[in-house]
Amino acid sequence: MHNHLFPAPATFLFIIIAITLVQFPVLPSVHAVDDDQQYLNCSETFACAGISDIGYPFWGSNRPEYCGYPGFQLNCSGDLPLLNVTNMYYRVLNIDDAARSLKVARLDYWNTTCPATYANTSIDSSTLFYHSSATTNLTLYYRCLDTSVPLLPTQTADGFSFNCAGDANGFTNCYSSNSLFASTLLGVCQYNVKVPVVTEAAGTLTTEDALKEAIDGGFTVEWNANNSMCDRCVGSGGRCGFNTSTNAFACHCKTGSFPSTCDEISDGKKSEVPLGVGIGIGGAGIVGILLGFWIFSIRQRKKKRAEEAKIKELPTTPPSSKGIPDSSTNLSQSTPSYTHSKSDLEKGSTYFGAHIFSYAELEEATNNFDSSRELGDGGFGTVYYGKLHDGRVVAVKRLYENNFKRVEQFMNEVIILTRLRHKNLVTLYGCTSKRSQGLLLVYEYISNGTVADHLNGNKSSTGSLTWPIRLSIAIESAEALNFLHQSDVIHRDVKTNNILLDENFCVKVADFGLSRLFPADVTHVSTAPQGTPGYVDPEYYQCYQLTNKSDVYSFGVVLIELISSLPAVDTNRHRHDINLASMAINKIQNHALHELVDPSLGFEKDDAVRRMTTSVAGLAFRCLQQERDMRPKMDEVLEVLKRIKSEEMGAEKAEVVDIRVDDVGQLKNIPPPLSPDSVVTGKWVSDSTIPYSF
Template structure:
């Protein structure tokens, strides 16, 4: 099967559109003294396709440091050096100004995936909560703990326990490149010097691409392409590769001919297999056969889709035991919420990272489809307003009946919790609501630019962090479009109250379906009312219908949540609320072609938010100036001239 992948990958690359960002340059970027290029990409300076999706770095211009982006903790590892020739890099644990000793085993940290700790490193061991011999004791304590350290040998070697150190000690280990003696006096320097990481084998001949003045890019499904400066595929790249050794031309022609013949034969075999698989799949859907049951009596058949080449670079594979332990055996006390396909639990991994674990319901064919779909789509995406996907369990093995996915933990609940839970949550101020609207629109614009339709945009899928920044979640119903497709014909799916009526009637899913759902979210932000409420009368059960009617009748004041102070608030608040209601009205139009695209909606909301923030800043400055003028006024000394005969009423 791996050989088949290698044969089919070039053919698939030629058949797929090579446009992903137009002429956006993949020229090498810098961060401090570090030069960043393929297979790495620098967030904000280079598009994601300039390198592997999980090789993206973020730069702190002030410190001149580049950090691994996909980490459980912010700025956990910083990149010291990259050796493109040796396919390796040096990474160090970023200190936080407190105790320099890490509180986790580096080898167990998922933040380094898919990099591999080099066997050339040595193992620096820290231990505590036991007797610490004086010759191993650190000069200062960390976290009120007396700690010791020693070098135990090579990273992949057998650990050697130092004399006087008990096996009952709590310990953490850090890979280091050197062995400065004694380590207890040089441990901070050893950690800051970093350790060596081996990179996965590179995809494509990037050096050959650069020799013809091309740019290396990695498109969807890890297809390497060489682009010329004009933004088109470099024809000279393939020619130069084929004419490097003219004396071997005949031999290479034979290899190419054999490869093409093998590939065509493989395609024929694969087509037959797919046809048989589709027939069996339809039969499996119509009748609960071969392990698929409703009552849970028989095991669920393993998903057919496996994550081979894509999985090795994009998706971390957890063991079932890891996530089972992290969620305390899926304890009811760890439940964060439940949806149509499963339950979400709070999990704490062995390196103390906090994650959200979605456990899809057993024995549901739809769960298998959702699992595969969500892994496939989320592995491609990276955006600050999308929930980060950390990995999943394998779809094979004895524990395959439980399909588990791990995401970043977002602690502040959902937008629905804050809008519809009455007095249980503090009222969201209008500037915060407007900021949330902007960030949701930004996330959808990012998805639509990559031909992804979310299909289940709703307030309960919008997570909020401690600072009320948005993390859009739940991609189980999402669909990936072909670059030239205008719609996908499929049965309507989604949540009542949010489903696009045109999609419901015509069975045609487009990006405008997300725009309609987002319009409902905007109305919820303005009104604090749920999308569907059976306590409302007639057509007003559906919030979208009620909002369209009220806006048409110029009754926005009846729609707006009175607690936002719409009637008595500053004129800028009234203007922005009216503007958001107008945008929602346009998004909720029954015909898809009449609705604006999400990028247009985003521009309008950003402008409104920026104007409101500028007005707020001006008001704050005016208040400060007024306070200063009062402090400097002669009135401030009048108290010492008050007549002693003056009387005061102390009753208040």
């Protein structure tokens, strides 16, 4: 029941505004005369260690984060600035603002050829930095059997051997520029590490001191921190920076901060507002803030009580998992180490080469795994949006505790993603240790969802996937899978939910929990079938024999999805069409490809689109053949897709013709792919609702 002695909140707010306007009459307009503080702060350069006059995109020391860009924080505590790129520290030797480049040298190799850990340079796995064309990789070999040493020329231009303190007896270390000898070393050395240097310095290296000097001389990388937007901002009189609230580029202007340029506000100055109106609005705003704070506090109390109730229902955690300290940002704790005590594992060492995060740090980054930050809920874990202390935006996958294979899946992803780097594979920033309170994996955040989202999910209404973009997605996905196969890895769960897209619709293939390392000297691996209904290779399902052709089959389903915008499995379709692969084979064999293609692609009106979609459908048809020996290899799939894009296939034909029955008749007497009725459906609910899955 309302208390009639007091007005309702909306009425009360109106009264306050009216009283304020009466008390403060309208006065002449005034202009703001003080420049915005962020604009002033970002107009100044800063000095860091031995380098001065540093500006955007770098920040650190006394320069605020909003004057820089995430990933460009400098540590200024030493003799030279330090920069962390994909969990590896580099000494910054020089910064060239005009060329947007800097010269860096690996900290772990500074004045030594014997680092604490053996890790390849990871600049290329960053989306912010790129190797200069004047850069060459030197390859160093570690823990080589002594039997290989007599084969190596001693102290010559072809290479030399050297020892590291702590090396076990029977091992030595080598540097070689001789390609023939290097290929021999790959079989007798446990580690080979690529270290970039300036090409001129990689000439003749005959001694260990010369090698140290070349590495310490560093190498040049170029950066991209929204360079084009920064140019437009500066051209409009602004200062480049970052909005830490929206996690987006910001242009700091004399009159405030804007998403792009200072031209977004007319005449380059703040709007003129009568003083009385301004004060009235300000008074009303204060009342609104107080009212909002009161409502917010009530909701927070309710939320806290609900969370406490949920916590009481959860099993208690071991006492040892409580109070895990946050990983420090100082250099000594973040430098990789092979010490395997629990305290060290939680403070920034490495696990199979992956940076170790503390559970507490990731808990804070995700706001205690707030449900509002969930990006997706897949078959093996829930993915959360998070922001690390260094400003990086990440996706944190929390593996389900009731999944008895979670440790195996955890190790799979860590081993594969730290071993392999490719522009179309999602980057793993790190993980928790196996002794942690929970198994967590930390990836780069891919902002534009999955291919499935855009084809038939919550982003499908935008119509953003035009045919050229779909073809590019197919090519980049094939490049990633071909790279995996060349690296003896089978993905085993290829699907549109595991193909992520960035803001430019570039592909990042994810989710390696089911992946298998595939020995090069065998034809198949016998294992129980795993995967997602609608994508599983029927021969793998029937014979329990996993090969890289199993990925080819799954990719064929992806190609059909890109053509049709239909999900791989849909129980609302006719029973013969529930499985998209079966439906596609039937349509192609019956000259009804036009019934399969998404009408929005312009198949009926655009000859070029019709020609290319027909060619892609033919390729998909080959991938979907039940016998694996009849499917192409992934490198051939990639080659065909590239030819289709360049319109080399069928370019000389005057008219486009449908796929002939003769071309596909070989499937006439082969049973269609297994229907979903014959597949275990334990993953149906989770896989049909995954908006973002790793």
